[in-house]
Amino acid sequence: MIKLITHTQNPEQILQDSYSKCYQQPINFEKMIQFLKHESVLEHIVYTFDVKCSRITHLQWVRHRIASYTSQSHRYTEPLEEDLYYFIPLAVRNNPTDTIEWIDDMIAQYKVYKKWRKKGYKKEDARYHITDSCAINFQVTMNLRSIINFLALRTDKHAQEEIMGEAIGMEGLVMDTMPNLKKHFEKLIESKQD
Numbered sequence: 001m002i003k004l005i006t007h008t009q010n011p012e013q014i015l016q017d018s019y020s021k022c023y024q025q026p027i028n029f030e031k032m033i034q035f036l037k038h039e040s041v042l043e044h045i046v047y048t049f050d051v052k053c054s055r056i057t058h059l060q061w062v063r064h065r066i067a068s069y070t071s072q073s074h075r076y077t078e079p080l081e082e083d084l085y086y087f088i089p090l091a092v093r094n095n096p097t098d099t100i101e102w103i104d105d106m107i108a109q110y111k112v113y114k115k116w117r118k119k120g121y122k123k124e125d126a127r128y129h130i131t132d133s134c135a136i137n138f139q140v141t142m143n144l145r146s147i148i149n150f151l152a153l154r155t156d157k158h159a160q161e162e163i164m165g166e167a168i169g170m171e172g173l174v175m176d177t178m179p180n181l182k183k184h185f186e187k188l189i190e191s192k193q194d
Helices: 011-023 029-035 039-044 055-061 080-085 095-120 122-130 144-154 161-178 182-193
Strands: 002-007 046-054 068-071 133-144
Touching: 002 161, 011 029, 011 039, 029 039, 029 095, 039 144, 046 144, 055 068, 055 133, 055 161, 080 095, 080 133, 095 122, 133 144, 144 161, 144 182, 161 182
Parallel strands: none
Antiparallel strands: 002 046, 046 133, 068 133
């Protein structure tokens, strides 16, 4: 799950103004499109998202270092049972029997965690029994240059299912704020996947 929290207002106009400063002349929209590959200007546009994903996918997110992250701490917060089976891979979801078994296994693992909590152990110690499929909530702020890089990698056909879904969601949210540049950014993303 990904939700846009805030972003730079009037991003298309800011890009056009920034390219004009860069080239010390007024740049019209058509000329700006030609300059999109000069990506340093994209860093002036910033987006902040709320994300909920598995801990496995969270580890993939934080590999994108040119971003700011604030993540839920399972050291200080109690994971909820439903967060343990937040994401179920499509291969498993396609088989109803396996889906039920998957959820049963996650619940069994949660019971182990709860057992150690009832014994009086701190969350930070008992959390070693929580699986990496457990959901985590976090906020991420990225500039547009980093978003383009993220989208090129995470919408690629080789990306893992969960993060690809989040990247596709992110792309829609970002492009909705820049409808006139959408197709041009899509081409830029595709060119980085080659």
